[in-house]
Amino acid sequence: MSAFWSWFIIILTVGNILGCVWLLQSQSKLPAGVSTEETTGHVWDDNLTEYNKPMPRWWLILFWLTAIFGAVYLVLYPGLGSFGGTRGWSQVAQYERERAEAEARFGNVFRAFADIPLAELAGNADAVRLGRNLFLNNCATCHGSDGRGARSFPNLTDDAWLYGKAPETIEATITNGRIGVMPALGAALGEEGVAEVAAYVVSLSRPGDGDSAAVATGAEKFQLFCTACHGPEAKGNPAIGAPNLTDDDWLHGRTAADIRDVITNGRTNQMPAQLEILGPDRIRVLVAYLLSLQAEPGG
Ligand code: HEC
Numbered sequence: 202m203s204a205f206w207s208w209f210i211i212i213l214t215v216g217n218i219l220g221c222v223w224l225l226q227s228q229s230k231l232p233a234g235v236s237t238e239e240t241t242g243h244v245w246d247d248n249l250t251e252y253n254k255p256m257p258r259w260w261l262i263l264f265w266l267t268a269i270f271g272a273v274y275l276v277l278y279p280g281l282g283s284f285g286g287t288r289g290w291s292q293v294a295q296y297e298r299e300r301a302e303a304e305a306r307f308g309n310v311f312r313a314f315a316d317i318p319l320a321e322l323a324g325n326a327d328a329v330r331l332g333r334n335l336f337l338n339n340c341a342t343c344h345g346s347d348g349r350g351a352r353s354f355p356n357l358t359d360d361a362w363l364y365g366k367a368p369e370t371i372e373a374t375i376t377n378g379r380i381g382v383m384p385a386l387g388a389a390l391g392e393e394g395v396a397e398v399a400a401y402v403v404s405l406s407r408p409g410d411g412d413s414a415a416v417a418t419g420a421e422k423f424q425l426f427c428t429a430c431h432g433p434e435a436k437g438n439p440a441i442g443a444p445n446l447t448d449d450d451w452l453h454g455r456t457a458a459d460i461r462d463v464i465t466n467g468r469t470n471q472m473p474a475q476l477e478i479l480g481p482d483r484i485r486v487l488v489a490y491l492l493s494l495q496a497e498p499g500g
């Protein structure tokens with residue numbers, strides 16, 4: 202925080218507290234010479250008047266206590282600009298301490314699996330159970346509690362992999378994250394070009410769908426614009442996460458309109474890196490869980 206904002210906050214906070222104190226002080230007593238039997242002089246509905254009394258004492262005391270609490274708090278804890286408080290407490294330090302405690306208690310549980318090869322770990326019931334818990338806490342928001350994903354979030358239980366299905370590849374994906382970039386090609390292809398190439402893409406997994414002239418010109422344009430990433434047979438390229446377009450398994454939707462939209466506007470899709478959050482031992486246990494999903498019949 203810059204010195205300016207720090208002082209800005211300090212002056213505003215202290216000023217507010219002093220303002221409240223002044224207000225409380227000024228309302229504790231009636232001004233000299235005013236009796237509590239006098240009315241304020243306001244009259245409603247011809248005969249309703251109001252006495253001029255000081256604020257109730259219990260009510261004022263509550264406010265005094267809050268003001269004192271606030272002042273003491275701001276001395277002990279952070280709150281006044283960049284002044285950290287005399288107790289030296291900080292959110293980050295507390296988080297780090299609790300994390301270190303949790304690591305000391307539970308870290309060994311995960312470390313026990315560190316030397317077992319990944320493929321073998323997938324058959325280890327304990328690892329899979331722990332991996333499932335980690336998955337529900339860390340991955341389910343995006344990939345679904347059953348790992349089947351949602352639009353733009355890949356299904357992790359089927360056999361279609363963007364980046365490859367080798368255990369070490371899955372481990373690398375989770376550790377370092379991935380960014381899949383499909384460039385926007387609407388401007389380069391034009392509306393008609395997009396429609397043709399989309400017709401060709403649809404025909405790869407649903408032969409017979411779409412007008413055959415469009416599919417033929419689409420195929421030529423595909424060779425020019427798309428094979429660098431999706432490959433000459435459109436079977437994808439796991440090195441950059443370019444999906445296989447021939448398997449009728451779609452990340453961003455399967456209708457011709459969805460496919461035209463992806464080609465026209467492109468997509469940037471990110472899997473966040475987990476190394477800093479989970480560390481290598483937990484990631485291995487997660488890989489074991491994902492591999493166990495593959496082994497399930499019909500998974
Ligand atoms: C914020 C959302 C988000 C979270 C949280 C998340 N993922 Fe992902 N994940 C994605 C997206 C999006 C992709 C696809 C990236 C792409 O299209 O290139 C992906 C891709 C993957 C892939 C590659 C799939 C393939 O087909 O190659 C794996 C494996 C994976 N995630 C596992 C995990 C695990 C395990 C966790 C929990 C530790 C997790 N993800 C948490 C969004 C997320």
Ligand code: HEC
Pocket residue numbers: 380381382383384386398399402422423426427428429430431441442443444446450451452453454460463464468469470
């Ligand atoms: C620079 C490399 C690159 C080029 C060139 C490229 N793509 Fe892609 N494409 C990708 C990547 C990477 C993805 C995955 C994006 C993601 O992770 O969400 C993708 C995704 C797609 C999808 C969505 C697939 C799904 O499962 O939903 C379609 C459809 C597609 N591309 C078609 C094309 C067509 C048609 C062309 C040529 C006109 C093309 N792409 C050119 C890299 C490329």
